[in-house]
Each structure stands twice: as structure tokens, then as C-alpha cells.
Amino acid sequence: MLETELTHILKIRYPIFQAPMAGGPTTPELVAAVSNAGGLGNLGAGYLTPEQLRSTIQKIKELTDQPFGVNLFVPEQPIESEEAIDQMSAYLNKYRIELGIATNPLLPKFSESFEEQVQVLLEEKVAVFSFTFGIPPHEVIQAMKERGTVVIGTATTVEEAKYLEAAGVDAVVAQGSEAGGHRGTFLNNISDNQIGTMALVPQIVDHVSIPVIASGGIMDGRGLVASLFLGASAVQMGTAFLACPESGAHATYKQKILSSNEDTTEITRAYSGKAARGIRTAFMNDLHQYPGTIPAYPIQNAMTRDIRQAAAKSNNPEYMSLWAGQGLRLASDHSAAAIVKQTIDQAYVLVNLITKSPYRMKEND
Ligand SMILES: Cc1cc2nc3c(=O)[nH]c(=O)nc-3n(C[C@H](O)[C@H](O)[C@H](O)COP(=O)(O)O)c2cc1C
Known part of the structure; x- marks a missing residue:
């Protein structure tokens, strides 16, 4: 069988x-x-x-x-307004400050x-x-x-x-x-x-x-x-x-x-702009209250990468993506x-x- x-x-x-x-x-x-x-x-x-x-x-x-x-x-070819991207970038700065990394980074390759x-x-x-x-x-x-x-x-x-x-x-x-x-x-x-x-x-x-x-x-x-x-x-x-x-x-x-x-x-x-299952984190809980539009995948994915990487370096699971079933x-x-x-x-x-x-x-x- x-x-x-x-x-x-x-x-x-x-x-x-x-x-x-x-x-x-x-x-x-x-x-x-x-x-x-x-x-x-x-x-x-x-x-x-x-x-x-x-x-x-x-x-x-x-x-x-x-x-x-x-x-x-x-x-995928996402269509996203510059306004939504700028707003998200500004919102994410609080994490960057907390993690001690550069704020307002240039938008990386998607x-x-x-x-x-x-x-x-x-x-x-x-x-x-x-x-x-x-x-x-x-x-x-x-x-x-x-x-x-x-x-x-x-x-x-x-x-x-x-x-x-x-x-x-x-x-x-x-x-x-x-x-x-x-x-x-x-x-x-x-x-x-x-x-x-x-x-x-x-x-x-x-x-x-x-x-x-x-x-x-x-x-x-x-x-x-x-x-x-x-x-x-x-x-x-x-x-x-x-x-x-x-x-x-x-x-x-x-x-x-x-x-x-x-x-x-x-x-x-929250992390990537595309639906994904992961262990609940503080980052997820916070972004679920985000008043604006979360940019589409893969834009949001690229925009949160520096935060996820810095969180991993400092062993902080709350800002990492912990995908799991x-x-x-x-x-x-x-x-x-x-x-x-x-x-x-x-x-x-x-x-x-x-x-x-x-x-x-x-x-x-
Ligand atoms: C950490 C992680 C990364 C994943 N990355 C991919 C991927 O790159 N491509 C893909 O087709 N599926 C990806 N998946 C989904 C898996 O193919 C699969 O559907 C899923 O793991 C099955 O559920 P389970 O985790 O409960 O076994 C990923 C799953 C996890 C947990």
C-alpha cells in the first residue's frame, strides 16, 4: 500500500x-x-x-x-499605491528603532x-x-x-x-x-x-x-x-x-x-502581504491593528525583511516570521x-x- x-x-x-x-x-x-x-x-x-x-x-x-x-x-505583478508603501515604511520604523537598524531604508528588490x-x-x-x-x-x-x-x-x-x-x-x-x-x-x-x-x-x-x-x-x-x-x-x-x-x-x-x-x-x-500560517507573534498582533493597507506580496515581504533579519540576529522571535502548521x-x-x-x-x-x-x-x- x-x-x-x-x-x-x-x-x-x-x-x-x-x-x-x-x-x-x-x-x-x-x-x-x-x-x-x-x-x-x-x-x-x-x-x-x-x-x-x-x-x-x-x-x-x-x-x-x-x-x-x-x-x-x-x-506576481503587484499593483500598490506609493502612498500605501510610504505609510507602511513609516509605520515599520518603530521596529527598526527598537532593533537598532537604519530607518527609512531604500525599497529593496522585491x-x-x-x-x-x-x-x-x-x-x-x-x-x-x-x-x-x-x-x-x-x-x-x-x-x-x-x-x-x-x-x-x-x-x-x-x-x-x-x-x-x-x-x-x-x-x-x-x-x-x-x-x-x-x-x-x-x-x-x-x-x-x-x-x-x-x-x-x-x-x-x-x-x-x-x-x-x-x-x-x-x-x-x-x-x-x-x-x-x-x-x-x-x-x-x-x-x-x-x-x-x-x-x-x-x-x-x-x-x-x-x-x-x-x-x-x-x-x-502581516509579514509578506500574502496569507501564510505561522506561530502568533507580537509583530502579527500589532500589524493586525494597522489602520492602513498592508502592501501586496512581494512588496510587504521585501519591506519587512530587514526587521525579520535583525530580529533573528538578536534572537527575538516576536518580530521573526515563524511559519508553522x-x-x-x-x-x-x-x-x-x-x-x-x-x-x-x-x-x-x-x-x-x-x-x-x-x-x-x-x-x-
Ligand atoms: C517554513 C515554511 C516554508 C514554506 N515554504 C514553501 C515554499 O517555498 N514553497 C512551497 O510550495 N511551499 C512552502 N511551504 C508550504 C509547504 O509546502 C506545505 O504546504 C506545508 O508545510 C504543509 O503543512 P505542514 O507544515 O503542516 O506540514 C512552506 C511551509 C513552511 C512551514
């Missing part, structure tokens, strides 16, 4: 993806450890320059000969060149290319497929999954609202579609014919087996790997992951390989229990 359409397509042993997590957690060591353990490691490369992207891929290739994936952000990032992936011939926040141009999807790269999109509704299938992706991540990090929502400009994994996965499974990867709140073998029974072909786990030793998450962030509860996260636009109490600091093994061992026990259960529905029921 743990062999699925996707384990065959990707030539991996177990249907476990370690989620791509841009911003530092998905180090080459983490990606390689998960792939070496039989899952699919994924690099969150959305914020990497083309040069950083190439060298990181090459480092992963030194650490594993198994398949791994690379994830990018589909670019995002890296998607075209150049794609070019690196084509040249490096990665096994899997996944993306979120939209659908890349048709030529990009085609070029990847021509190189033998498996292409995976992200959906938060059935409609988005259908659009992705029509665009030619090979598989789709069904991202439930429990998920940590940014919501992949891209249709209708609604950034707060909040459909839970349990409801979302079987509905997407019923409406597309490509394999589905369940994501959001899946932390162990129970979540894996449940997802497979819902019709998923694999799971994508993020928060479960955030506090492991190979993760590049900041030490203070790891401590927060290990000490927080299921009810401490919230979906917010609702499965927090199940997180551990075990090694990445141990997390994969424990998930698989638990899944086998459960599958055996279920298939031997006297309460199992009879075939003709």
Missing part, C-alpha cells in the same frame, strides 16, 4: 515529500537526508538568486544520488528573476520541479517535461487543481488550511480559501486524473495512512521537518516549534532520516491493523 503511482513515477521508496521551505530551512543536508532515507527532499528556492540556486543544487547532488525536487514561486531561476533548473536537469502561487507559462512547463523533469503545482481548491491539470502538470499538491507557510491560492484573488486537508484531498482526487499529494498538518504515519486512504499518492510534510538537526531554521524558531501548541498559529498577511505538538527534533523511518514504521503497523481488523468493511458491503 505504501507503493503508489508517484513512488513509481519518481522512483522513490516511500510516498513522503519533505516540503520545500524557502527562507533557509531546506538546507542541502535536509533535502539530501530525506532523499537518501527513501522520501523526496525538496529545496525551497523561491528566494535564491540564480547563482545561489545553482550552487545549492550542486551541493545536494554531492550529498545524494537520489531524486530530489526544487520549488519556485510563480511571479523578488528574484523567475526566468533565470527556471534556466538554472533546466540546465541542472532536476528530477522534480514544483511551484506555488500560480501557474508558470506553458513554455516553462513544456521545457521541463521535455528534459524529463516531473512538474508539480500547488492547489488550495478543486478549481485550482483542475486549472493545473489543464496546464499540463504531472501531479498536484493539495494544500489544506492546516499547512504552515504561505497559502498557494492563486484563483479569484481570494487569499483566504481555507479548506482543510481532510476535506480538500478527496475532492481534488475525485476531480483530476493526475496523482495528488496531500499537504497540511501531516506529521506522522497516521497522517500518511489517512492521506493514502483519502486517495492521495504521497504526502508533503513541512512542519514535521522544521526542528530536525538538518533544518536551517533559526535556533529560536526551532525552540518555538517544539514548545508551541495546535492553537498558537494564525493565518496572517497546526500539527505543532507532533513536531520533534529527531533527524530527518529518523522522521522518515518513524513515519513509515507507524504507517506499516496501521496498514496491517486496518487490513486485519474484524471491523473492516467486507468487500461486498
Whole structure:
């Protein structure tokens, strides 16, 4: 039962993806450890320059000969008034003063060149290319497929999954609202579609014919087996790997992951201008009272970067973005390989229990 359409397509042993997590957690060591353990490691490369992207891929290739994936952000063209940007910049100065960094900084670059990032992936011939926040141009999807790269999109509704299938992706991540990090929502400009994994996965499974990867709140073998029974072909786990030793998450962030509860996260636009789930902080609480308009992603993301970085330097979690899903109490600091093994061992026990259960529905029921 743990062999699925996707384990065959990707030539991996177990249907476990370690989620791509841009911003530092998905180090080459983490990606390689998960792939070496039989899952699919994924690099969150959305914020990497083309040069950083190439060298990181090459480092992963030194650490594993198994398949791994690379994830990018589909670019967005935000329209924002100068007034909203100026107002936010002035508002954020109180944090800069408190953290002892320069006030009124010049507006930094919003995002890296998607075209150049794609070019690196084509040249490096990665096994899997996944993306979120939209659908890349048709030529990009085609070029990847021509190189033998498996292409995976992200959906938060059935409609988005259908659009992705029509665009030619090979598989789709069904991202439930429990998920940590940014919501992949891209249709209708609604950034707060909040459909839970349990409801979302079987509905997407019923409406597309490509394999589905369940994501959001899946932390162990129970979540894996449940997802497979819902019709998923694999799971994508993020928060479960955030506090492991190979993760590049900041030490203070790891401590927060290990000490927080299921009810401490919230979906917010405070840090980046795009809906994302993270552990509640003073910064979030304050920005939720902000009287003006929070600039759209990726403008707000670029505008808060200096604050987040200074907060990380001074070990102040209250002004850092602590992306995390609702499965927090199940997180551990075990090694990445141990997390994969424990998930698989638990899944086998459960599958055996279920298939031997006297309460199992009879075939003709
Ligand atoms: C810290 C963090 C960063 C993330 N960054 C990305 C990303 O760069 N690309 C992406 O497609 N998903 C990203 N996600 C979302 C994950 O792919 C996945 O949907 C989520 O982790 C699943 O929920 P879970 O954290 O409860 O396992 C991120 C999640 C977290 C927690």
C-alpha cells in the first residue's frame, strides 16, 4: 500500500515529500537526508538568486544520488499605491528603532528573476520541479517535461487543481488550511480559501486524473495512512521537518516549534502581504491593528525583511516570521532520516491493523 503511482513515477521508496521551505530551512543536508532515507527532499528556492540556486543544487547532488525536487514561486505583478508603501515604511520604523537598524531604508528588490531561476533548473536537469502561487507559462512547463523533469503545482481548491491539470502538470499538491507557510491560492484573488486537508484531498482526487499529494498538518504515519486512504499518492510534510538537526531554521524558531501548541498559529498577511500560517507573534498582533493597507506580496515581504533579519540576529522571535502548521505538538527534533523511518514504521503497523481488523468493511458491503 505504501507503493503508489508517484513512488513509481519518481522512483522513490516511500510516498513522503519533505516540503520545500524557502527562507533557509531546506538546507542541502535536509533535502539530501530525506532523499537518501527513501522520501523526496525538496529545496525551497523561491528566494535564491540564480547563482545561489545553482550552487545549492550542486551541493545536494554531492550529498545524494537520489531524486530530489526544487520549488519556485510563480511571479506576481503587484499593483500598490506609493502612498500605501510610504505609510507602511513609516509605520515599520518603530521596529527598526527598537532593533537598532537604519530607518527609512531604500525599497529593496522585491523578488528574484523567475526566468533565470527556471534556466538554472533546466540546465541542472532536476528530477522534480514544483511551484506555488500560480501557474508558470506553458513554455516553462513544456521545457521541463521535455528534459524529463516531473512538474508539480500547488492547489488550495478543486478549481485550482483542475486549472493545473489543464496546464499540463504531472501531479498536484493539495494544500489544506492546516499547512504552515504561505497559502498557494492563486484563483479569484481570494487569499483566504481555507479548506482543510481532510476535506480538500478527496475532492481534488475525485476531480483530476493526475496523482495528488496531500499537504497540511501531516506529521506522522497516521497522517500518511489517512492521506493514502483519502486517495492521495504521497504526502508533503513541512512542519514535521522544521526542528530536525538538518533544518536551517533559526535556533529560536526551532525552540518555538517544539514548545508551541495546535492553537498558537494564525493565518496572517502581516509579514509578506500574502496569507501564510505561522506561530502568533507580537509583530502579527500589532500589524493586525494597522489602520492602513498592508502592501501586496512581494512588496510587504521585501519591506519587512530587514526587521525579520535583525530580529533573528538578536534572537527575538516576536518580530521573526515563524511559519508553522497546526500539527505543532507532533513536531520533534529527531533527524530527518529518523522522521522518515518513524513515519513509515507507524504507517506499516496501521496498514496491517486496518487490513486485519474484524471491523473492516467486507468487500461486498
Ligand atoms: C517554513 C515554511 C516554508 C514554506 N515554504 C514553501 C515554499 O517555498 N514553497 C512551497 O510550495 N511551499 C512552502 N511551504 C508550504 C509547504 O509546502 C506545505 O504546504 C506545508 O508545510 C504543509 O503543512 P505542514 O507544515 O503542516 O506540514 C512552506 C511551509 C513552511 C512551514
